[in-house]
Amino acid sequence: MQIREMEVIPVAHREPPLRNSWGAHSEVAARTIVRLTTADGEVGVGETYGDERVIDALERAAGLVEGMNPFARKPLELRLQDPMAYGAVDTALVDLLGRHLGEPAYNVLGGKVRDEVAFSGYLFYKYADSDPDSASVAPYEVDSAESMVEEAREFVGEHGFRTLKVKGGVLDPDEELRTLELLAEEFGRDVPLRIDPNGTWSVETATRIARRLREMDLRVQFLEDPVPTMHAHARLKRNVDYPIATNMFVTEFDQIAPAVELDAVDVILSDHHYWGGMTGNLRLDDAARTLDLGVGMHSNSHLGVSMAAMAHVAAAMPTVRYACDTHYPWMAEDVIEGGPLAFEDGCIALSDEPGLGVELDESELARMRERYHETDPLAYSSVSSMAAEYADAETEVGRAAWLPNKPRW
Numbered sequence: 001m002q003i004r005e006m007e008v009i010p011v012a013h014r015e016p017p018l019r020n021s022w023g024a025h026s027e028v029a030a031r032t033i034v035r036l037t038t039a040d041g042e043v044g045v046g047e048t049y050g051d052e053r054v055i056d057a058l059e060r061a062a063g064l065v066e067g068m069n070p071f072a073r074k075p076l077e078l079r080l081q082d083p084m085a086y087g088a089v090d091t092a093l094v095d096l097l098g099r100h101l102g103e104p105a106y107n108v109l110g111g112k113v114r115d116e117v118a119f120s121g122y123l124f125y126k127y128a129d130s131d132p133d134s135a136s137v138a139p140y141e142v143d144s145a146e147s148m149v150e151e152a153r154e155f156v157g158e159h160g161f162r163t164l165k166v167k168g169g170v171l172d173p174d175e176e177l178r179t180l181e182l183l184a185e186e187f188g189r190d191v192p193l194r195i196d197p198n199g200t201w202s203v204e205t206a207t208r209i210a211r212r213l214r215e216m217d218l219r220v221q222f223l224e225d226p227v228p229t230m231h232a233h234a235r236l237k238r239n240v241d242y243p244i245a246t247n248m249f250v251t252e253f254d255q256i257a258p259a260v261e262l263d264a265v266d267v268i269l270s271d272h273h274y275w276g277g278m279t280g281n282l283r284l285d286d287a288a289r290t291l292d293l294g295v296g297m298h299s300n301s302h303l304g305v306s307m308a309a310m311a312h313v314a315a316a317m318p319t320v321r322y323a324c325d326t327h328y329p330w331m332a333e334d335v336i337e338g339g340p341l342a343f344e345d346g347c348i349a350l351s352d353e354p355g356l357g358v359e360l361d362e363s364e365l366a367r368m369r370e371r372y373h374e375t376d377p378l379a380y381s382s383v384s385s386m387a388a389e390y391a392d393a394e395t396e397v398g399r400a401a402w403l404p405n406k407p408r409w
């Protein structure tokens with residue numbers, strides 16, 4: 001069995017101006033689809049970030065992937081030395097092998113430990129969508145605790161999420177605290193809550209907020225990256241009794257040991273787009289279980305191929321006991337046939353079809369690929385475009401003068 005062709009297909013999709021500590025998501029964002037085709041015409045598909053750096057790395061990787069046996073992934077991982085590029089290829093290899101063997105992706109990964117995967121309702125403060133008709137949910141501005149509750153009602157009503165996560169680091173920490181309080185009043189004080197300020201709080205601010213949350217007796221599952229650095233988290237953990245989760249200061253295997261030695265983390269957020277792809281996330285799961293760490297799942301804006309991959313890999317990771325994160329419900333369009341995949345009671349039921357169980361919609365793929373090539377690449381969702389949005393919307397200073405200097409509060 002031999003791979004004949006690896007296609008790297010950038011696509012642009014619309015998404016809402018969701019806010020975070022860097023600014024706001026661009027309303028036209030990029031993703032990359034990777035498609036492998038064997039000499040016999042069998043196909044495997046992956047999806048990853050759409051930054052130019054990732055696209056360049058994937059295009060360089062094609063020379064190593066074409067001609068390889070799809071079962072022989074370890075030599076490829078060693079040759080690539082690029083976790084992001086490898087992650088996309090690994091996903092396409094798992095899909096390809098599943099289709100070839102007639103087995104769902106979770107069986108290629110060793111079998112599932114759950115039949116459905118729970119996701120959190122990922123709530124954002126946001127600007128109003130410039131084109132409300134293209135929004136899948138909540139096209140209005142969300143800039144207060146009250147409007148966040150309205151957004152959450154729509155989200156929970158439509159998708160049934162049973163865990164709520166707030167992207168913080170946007171409003172004053174006390175307003176974000178009030179948001180959690182109102183969400184608990186609306187959905188019940190036993191609803192699991194999380195907040196992710198992306199390192200914008202000082203240790204002192206995070207300590208004060210965490211103590212207030214404890215006094216209010218809210219069911220906060222963990223605080224995600226509340227402060228900016230690994231050492232700041234170690235210092236914070238001496239002050240608070242909520243678990244600390246991260247997708248910012250432990251993002252590769254070499255960072256696990258120092259974080260454990262410092263006692264800076266309780267929950268590592270996995271992500272098959274890096275961490276060695278879908279197969280590498282199984283190693284993360286084993287490492288975390290050995291070290292008595294929890295595992296959740298990080299998300300960035302993504303389409304249906306990644307949604308399917310996230311569900312399959314989460315189902316194959318025993319240590320994933322937290323509802324996973326996903327931006328998927330915010331996306332109003334998709335590259336998969338019959339998309340988007342539907343949530344039921346906040347869960348994605350696993351497909352038993354071979355591979356990831358999704359097929360590319362060729363006409364949607366062509367349309368979104370054309371948009372990528374027609375649109376100014378600077379408009380894509382990236383830290384630099386977010387910084388530009390932030391400077392425009394939040395401050396009087398020019399783009400060049402704005403610095404993402406953390407902690408902010």
Ligand code: MG
Pocket residue numbers: 196224225246247248298
């Ligand atoms: Mg995070």
